[in-house]
Amino acid sequence: MRSAFLPVCMTCAIAALAFGCGAATRDYPARPIRAIVGFVPGGATDILARQLGHALTRNLGQQVIVDNRPGGSGIIAATLARDAQPDGYTIFFGTISTLATNVATVRRLPYDPLKDFAPVTLAVSTPYFLVVHPGVPVKSLREFIAFAREHPGGLNFASSGTGGGNHLAMEMFRAMAGIDMVHIPFKGSAQATTEVLAGRVHMTFSQPAVMLTHARAGKLKVLAVTSRKRLASWADAPPIAEAVPGYEANSWQGVVVPARTPDPVIRRLNSEIIAALNSPAIKGRLLAEGSEIGGISPEEFARYIRNEIEKWIKVVRDSGLRLD
Numbered sequence: 001m002r003s004a005f006l007p008v009c010m011t012c013a014i015a016a017l018a019f020g021c022g023a024a025t026r027d028y029p030a031r032p033i034r035a036i037v038g039f040v041p042g043g044a045t046d047i048l049a050r051q052l053g054h055a056l057t058r059n060l061g062q063q064v065i066v067d068n069r070p071g072g073s074g075i076i077a078a079t080l081a082r083d084a085q086p087d088g089y090t091i092f093f094g095t096i097s098t099l100a101t102n103v104a105t106v107r108r109l110p111y112d113p114l115k116d117f118a119p120v121t122l123a124v125s126t127p128y129f130l131v132v133h134p135g136v137p138v139k140s141l142r143e144f145i146a147f148a149r150e151h152p153g154g155l156n157f158a159s160s161g162t163g164g165g166n167h168l169a170m171e172m173f174r175a176m177a178g179i180d181m182v183h184i185p186f187k188g189s190a191q192a193t194t195e196v197l198a199g200r201v202h203m204t205f206s207q208p209a210v211m212l213t214h215a216r217a218g219k220l221k222v223l224a225v226t227s228r229k230r231l232a233s234w235a236d237a238p239p240i241a242e243a244v245p246g247y248e249a250n251s252w253q254g255v256v257v258p259a260r261t262p263d264p265v266i267r268r269l270n271s272e273i274i275a276a277l278n279s280p281a282i283k284g285r286l287l288a289e290g291s292e293i294g295g296i297s298p299e300e301f302a303r304y305i306r307n308e309i310e311k312w313i314k315v316v317r318d319s320g321l322r323l324d
Contacts, residue, residue: 025264028088029062036067036081036092038074039160039188044207045253046190048123049093051285052255055276064091070187073161074098075110082116086258088265092117094256096165100308104316105163113309117256119301120269122294123277124286125252127227128166128205129237130173131220133196136203141224141243144203148179156182158192158204166192166205168312168321169226169249173205175319176244196220207251208233208289226250231290252308254294254301266298 033056037049046068053064069077074097081092092098099113111117130141136155138144148155159167162185174181184201186192193210195201197219205226212233214220225237226249240247255273257266274295276282286293296304 025088025262025268028265028268029060031089032063032065033060033088034067034084034090035064036069036077036084036090038069038071038077038093038095038098040070040190041068042190042210043160043188044126044209044251045093045095046188047209048253051282052123052273052276055279055282056272059272059275073102073106073164075102075106078102078113079110081256082111082258084258086118086260086262088257088261088269090258091120091269092256093123094254096250096252096308096312097161097163099254099256099305101163101165101168101312103309104312105168105321113256113305114302116259118259118261118266119298119305120255120257120266121273121298122252122254122296122301122304123273124291124294125250126207126209126286126289126291127225127231127250128169128207129211129215129222129234130203130224130226130240131193131196131206131211131215131222132203133199133201134218134221135199136221138221138223141238141240144223145177145179145243148177148181152180153182155202156184158195158201159183159185160189160192161185161187165249165251166207168315169251170205171319171321172249172315173226173240173244173247176247193220205249208291209285212289225290227290233288233290252294254305270298 035049035053037046039045049066053066056064078098084090102109138147157170189207189210192204193206196204215222222237224240226240228248277293277295
């Protein structure tokens with residue numbers, strides 16, 4: 001009797017658990033969602049998170065609250081997101097830094113992007129603009145490269161954090177262009193761009209959402225873009241590849257959730273985020289900046305992250321960088 005009773009109880013318990021999980025996912029979301037961002041307010045990731053959060057709040061009927069946790073090239077935020085309950089009520093706006101380049105540059109990374117998170121979707125891929133303070137005495141990318149070669153170590157550049165996407169993009173540019181500059185890291189692209197605006201740093205690789213307004217006002221000088229082709233939104237900026245053959249780099253942001261988040265919740269988030277990305281207001285802004293809309297499946301995003309990790313590991317290895 002006892003041996004027969006135990007399997008029946010276990011079967012009932014499993015069925016009850018499955019029923020409970022199914023009910024929870026059918027009712028999702030039933031309370032506000034926290035969206036963790038690893039950088040300070042005003043940067044490209046924060047701007048995107050707030051736009052998507054506003055759209056998701058409207059479409060899901062629950063508030064999406066952006067939680068900025070800057071520091072350590074997004075490591076603080078990623079660790080916080082990893083440790084959250086896998087129930088769909090914490091989403092993480094991962095970036096090229098937190099989900100790819102940190103693997104290549106941080107020796108003891110406290111999380112594994114491929115094991116500790118479940119991909120939802122790639123949101124956007126965006127080139128960087130090479131911008132300098134108007135006081136830097138150059139008018140073009142070629143003049144900048146020549147000036148930097150004439151003054152080795154005399155120029156500095158700001159990044160959104162050591163080992164982050166725009167830092168490695170700049171390191172790749174330095175190596176391929178044969179120039180020597182001093183790296184000054186900050187806690188996000190907004191801070192990095194602010195330092196260039198103030199003239200305390202000579203240049204940075206900035207994302208369009210952060211720099212376009214300042215550039216159009218003449219407060220920043222745009223010399224080039226990191227995409228292979230010129231952008232319609234800034235046709236005067238030549239691709240770096242015109243002066244440095246073979247160069248190309250892009251920033252990207254995507255949404256992930258803690259591993260073991262129920263698949264129905266992931267699919268719901270995927271469909272809602274893709275719909276928000278393709279809404280006229282968000283899509284129009286992103287395309288005007290030269291960005292490409294992501295909106296891919298969780299499986300495709302998993303492959304994308306894996307390929308990006310492999311790419312930047314190779315860049316770091318080939319360049320001989322020692323960042324940690």
